[in-house]
Amino acid sequence: MATLDRRALLKGAAATGIVAGLATSTLARSAVAGDPDRSDAEIYGVPTADPLIEQRADPFITRRTGGMYYFTGSVPEYDRLVVRGAPTIAGLAAAAETVVWRRPASGKMGGHIWAPELHRIDGRWYIYFAAGDSDDVFRIRMYVLESPLPDPRDPAGWTLRGQIATEWDSFSLDATTFAHRGRRYLVWAQSEPEIAVNSSLYIARMDTPWSIATKPVRLTTPTRSWEIQGFRVNEGPAAIVRNGRVFLTFSASATDARYCMGLLTADAGADLLDRACWAKTPDPVFVTDERTRRYGPGHNTFTVAEDGVTDVLVYHARDYRDITGDPLYDPNRHTRVQKLYWHRDGTPLFGVPVGEGGPIVRLSPVDARDAYVRHEEGALRVQRDVRELASSQFRFVAAAAGDGTETIQSVDLPDRYVAVVGGTVRLDPVETAFHRVRGAGGVALRLAADPERYLLHDQGRLTVGSPGGARGRFLLS
Structure with a gap:
């Protein structure tokens, strides 16, 4: 019951422009997995x-x-x-x-x-x-x-x-x-x-x-x-x-x-x-x-x-x-x-002094919970011990279509997005829209242009393919 009360409190705070807090990165990940209704604002916490x-x-x-x-x-x-x-x-x-x-x-x-x-x-x-x-x-x-x-x-x-x-x-x-x-x-x-x-x-x-x-x-x-x-x-x-x-x-x-x-x-x-x-x-x-x-x-x-x-x-x-x-x-x-x-x-x-935009999140594959998605010279990797904080920070932004899909914007390169270009997942000026599919095991990211394909984690890289269990779900922190 206490969890439900806290969730209601957080949602009420968000509705009045008050951003509620987040405990720690570890708690954030478990909260997302156990609470698919947690908003990005609640995750970011400031x-x-x-x-x-x-x-x-x-x-x-x-x-x-x-x-x-x-x-x-x-x-x-x-x-x-x-x-x-x-x-x-x-x-x-x-x-x-x-x-x-x-x-x-x-x-x-x-x-x-x-x-x-x-x-x-x-x-x-x-x-x-x-x-x-x-x-x-x-x-x-x-x-x-x-x-x-x-x-x-x-x-x-x-x-x-x-x-x-x-x-x-x-x-x-x-x-x-x-x-x-x-x-x-x-x-x-x-x-x-x-x-x-x-x-x-x-x-x-x-x-x-x-x-x-x-x-x-x-x-x-x-x-x-x-x-x-x-x-x-x-x-x-x-x-x-x-x-x-x-x-x-x-x-x-x-x-x-x-x-x-x-x-x-x-x-x-x-x-x-x-x-x-x-x-x-x-x-x-x-x-x-x-x-x-x-x-x-x-x-x-x-x-x-x-x-x-x-x-x-x-x-x-x-x-x-x-x-x-x-x-x-x-x-x-x-x-x-x-x-x-x-x-x-x-x-x-500390990262970088962030620009304008909504709440910031970091993405961790469910099968690599202590690692983060980050960009490096356009490539997107899943890496532990990320010291270049800003390279692992993203914002979900409503896509121009207005159909509930979202693009994933880089925080430190705000003109770049997580994009699928020629079958390769990379950071690119081209915007790729995703459906964020929430579930108890994390968030799945389904391509808006191809509902049969999802963002996947594959041995330190990001790829796209059919739903793949833990490798196709992400925790947000």
Whole structure:
């Protein structure tokens, strides 16, 4: 009965534009096999509105607290702090926004207001943000607001706790905080004197939500080619603890199309204040994608979908490359969300910043449940250990005929489709329509043009032929 109730709840949420959550890839596959009525939106588990919120950069979405998600981010005017709330992530798009604090007309904190984050700590709300001064808008320092009220949208509760003091009185911003193994940490970006970069990343243990108790430890400084484009920048850290490790994403380079994300990793049992325990990926993990038309993705954070387990990547990006003037003053860095995937070795798979379209799925043959259909130079293969996430992501799109048939569109090559060309199954600009035949054992994909032929798995390849038992059924996750 609980399963039926949950299904009804999910369908009701989908009908109102609320996308319900999905547990894990493994649970997703078993759910499809046992529940043929599960929609692609339910499988994907996160909203597909893109952007989710327009003209809000440096986005931050809390985990659901007291039945609500709360959002904050930088506004294009850089003059105020805003908060909105909704019971679902999708609901944040249309939620009313409250101004909870405005910069003073002059003096300290009267300049640029950047990158707020909203955290619930010991029963109180805190906003970490960066502010410049009116006579020098780029004299950026980090500050903290506190509210004892249960609703962070209520401006009456907010009072200034003050500036976060670090080792140096220098350009500092993008403070984030997380708790791990009974200790709370602050991670931020700062320009350290005598280091010829714009900003590096630092970590320290906190003794209160507005102060640090230890000397800062420099975790990373921009040295690699993708970190020094336009500016030498490491900034915008965000922490997620999973699978026995602490992962720390960060953003690099100028805030135009060259903006991108890197990743630091430490063992969950390590001393996080020991710089040697952190390893940086040699290449960025999330970058501009010309094919999906998403430019300069970065300054990300993480939240969790309504199911309580599906991790969600929150970030901003533009939908055009060319910018007139200083990109810092281009208002169209929009808030976007997409599902964060995990590789079997426990590391995150970011894929590409996805373009417009409906829910995303991955296809696994029933006779190879731990493998995925992916494309490679036009060929379609079934492969385990897929690290190129986007090559294994697809969308079912209603075919032009309007007869209930669907095409299967590639996510990272949106002008290509799973197609049958001359008897060969490949990724191609030609669209092939399929009937999706749901059943307890998975989904069968029958060619609309030839009802006697189905998509089949054959030793790591996709072919077409007569119904073939498990090799002709797929699980969606």
